[in-house]
Amino acid sequence: xxxxxxxxxxxxxxxxxxxxxxxxxxxxxxxxxxxxxxxxxxxxxxxxxxxxxxxxxxxxxxxxxxxxxxxxxxxxxxxxxxxxxxxxxxxxxxxxxxxxxxxxxxxxxxxxxxxxxxxxxxxxxxxxxxxxxxxxxxxxxxxxxxxxxxxxxxxxxxxxxxxxxxxxxxxxxxxxxxxxxxxxxxxxxxxxxxxxxxxxxxxxxxxxxxxxxxxxxxxxxxxxxxxxxxxxxxxxxxxxxxxxxxxxxxxxxxxxxxxxxxxxxxxxxxxxxxxxxxxxxxxxxxxxxxxxxxxxxxxxxxxxxxxxxxxxxxxxxxxxxxxxxxxxxxxxxxxxxxxxxxxxxxxxxxxxxxxxxxxxxxx
Ligand SMILES: [Zn+2]
Numbered sequence: 001x002x003x004x005x006x007x008x009x010x011x012x013x014x015x016x017x018x019x020x021x022x023x024x025x026x027x028x029x030x031x032x033x034x035x036x037x038x039x040x041x042x043x044x045x046x047x048x049x050x051x052x053x054x055x056x057x058x059x060x061x062x063x064x065x066x067x068x069x070x071x072x073x074x075x076x077x078x079x080x081x082x083x084x085x086x087x088x089x090x091x092x093x094x095x096x097x098x099x100x101x102x103x104x105x106x107x108x109x110x111x112x113x114x115x116x117x118x119x120x121x122x123x124x125x126x127x128x129x130x131x132x133x134x135x136x137x138x139x140x141x142x143x144x145x146x147x148x149x150x151x152x153x154x155x156x157x158x159x160x161x162x163x164x165x166x167x168x169x170x171x172x173x174x175x176x177x178x179x180x181x182x183x184x185x186x187x188x189x190x191x192x193x194x195x196x197x198x199x200x201x202x203x204x205x206x207x208x209x210x211x212x213x214x215x216x217x218x219x220x221x222x223x224x225x226x227x228x229x230x231x232x233x234x235x236x237x238x239x240x241x242x243x244x245x246x247x248x249x250x251x252x253x254x255x256x257x258x259x260x261x262x263x264x265x266x267x268x269x270x271x272x273x274x275x276x277x278x279x280x281x282x283x284x285x286x287x288x289x290x291x292x293x294x295x296x297x298x299x300x301x302x303x304x305x306x307x308x309x310x311x312x313x314x315x316x317x318x319x320x321x322x323x324x325x326x327x328x329x330x331x332x333x334x335x336x337x338x339x340x341x342x343x344x345x346x347x348x349x350x351x352x353x354x355x356x357x358x359x360x361x362x363x
Contacts, residue, residue: 031320031334036122036359038341039305039316041224041249041272043168043198044112044128044148046308048095050076052108056098064094077313078280085230086200088281089172091311097136102147105133109151117159119315123355125346126152127166127196131173131181141184149191162355164193164346166224172199175208182212186219193346194222197243202230206238213243222246222346224272228253229283233260240269247272247344252283254300255291261298270301270344275322276314277307287326296333303341 031037050073057064066072075094082088099105109128116124130144145167152163167185169178185192195216197209206225216223225239229250236254239245240263248254251271254261264271273292278284295302304319306312323329323337342352 030324030331031317032331032338034360035335035338036342036355037120037316037338038303038345039116039119039121039124040247040270040303040341040345041274041305041307042116042124042126043092043308044109044126044165045096045133046092047112047115047306047310048076048108049111049115049310052111053095053098056100056104056107057094060098060100062098062100077311081280081282081285085202085281085283088277088311089199092132092308095310096133099133099139100137102139102143105139105144105147106151106154109148110155113152113155113159113161113163115309116163117155117161119309119317121161121316122359123162123345123347125164125166125193127168127198129168129170129181129198130184131177132168132170135173141181142187145184145188145191149188165191166194166196167192167221168196168198169209169212170199171197171201171204171209174204175212178209178212182215186215189219189221192221194224196224196226196249197239198226198249200230201226201235205231206235206243210242217244224249226250229278229281233257236260240264240267245269250274250278250283251295252278252291255294261295261300265298265300268301268343270303270340271295272305272344273302274305274307275319275327276312280312287322290327292323293327293329296329296336301340301344302337303344304337305341 053076054069054072064072065075076091078091112126128148130141134141134144156163169181213223223243223245224247225243225245226249227239228236229252233253233256236248236251237260239248247270249272275287275290279287284290292302304323306314306316309315320334324334
């Protein structure tokens with residue numbers, strides 16, 4: 001007979017470092033093995049392996065700031081807590097700088113699926129910004145979307161993991177660039193499950209992108225929006241009311257607004273929490289005080305995710321470990337987080353049931 005609780009342990013090595021020193025080393029974590037392990041907030045272009053960045057740079061004669069791989073890691077992986085969101089996001093830049101060809105885009109997409117599979121994930125919604133991936137080497141943005149779709153499809157034929165793709169509009173590059181990015185995404189809309197708005201929330205508020213999300217709605221794609229991470233609760237209200245967000249990425253600022261939490265509870269609007277990311281971007285100073293506790297106690301549809309695992313040096317099970325050991329979540333609460341991921345994901349009702357049954361049958 002199988003145990004309901006799956007106990008496992010692993011060791012972090014130097015290239016897979018976790019910022020919170022208390023968690024470095026060998027430790028144990030627990031998830032419910034009869035429920036799927038799901039990552040709904042996972043950036044494909046924030047999860048480019050440092051080794052791959054190194055090898056693509058060599059292949060394309062791109063000069064990196066270090067001549068030794070170990071010394072290069074801090075340029076692409078957060079080593080502690082960064083000063084703010086923008087400092088954190090700068091760690092992603094080398095990963096896309098080395099994407100010289102569409103084959104490179106395909107390769108990193110394939111590796112993303114491989115990484116999700118190796119991390120024990122059963123279902124993931126991988127998000128990517130095609131303009132961010134294309135811009136350094138003047139690749140065609142729609143071709144980048146096609147390359148990502150290809151790489152993911154190939155890998156899904158090899159690895160037993162279910163993947164859907166979310167297209168990102170990178171607000172940091174402004175309204176026009178986001179329109180071009182949206183056009184490229186909509187050209188491949190049948191291969192996407194949703195559209196997201198990410199980047200510099202503070203300087204590029206959601207109000208600037210209302211017309212973009214009208215088009216997303218018209219295309220009948222789902223909507224998730226990064227909000228309440230670098231800006232306040234008003235940014236979350238705006239994402240819900242004007243951009244029609246069904247899920248909110250991070251949503252840390254919800255904690256300051258009871259009415260907003262009540263509204264999200266009534267309307268089943270999910271919060272995609274990313275614990276380590278919030279610490280590393282300086283959004284949360286002390287992980288033990290993360291509002292996910294408050295959200296879960298209130299019955300909100302909050303789930304646990306990675307964000308940029310390659311840049312953060314973490315995987316999803318680390319986050320469950322933090323939930324249990326740093327936030328003190330018990331078995332029931334861990335189970336609720338896993339149930340919430342299944343409920344909040346953009347699969348259809350029948351696909352959710354099939355995924356649940358598949359995990360029950362294989363454990
Ligand atoms: Zn994110």
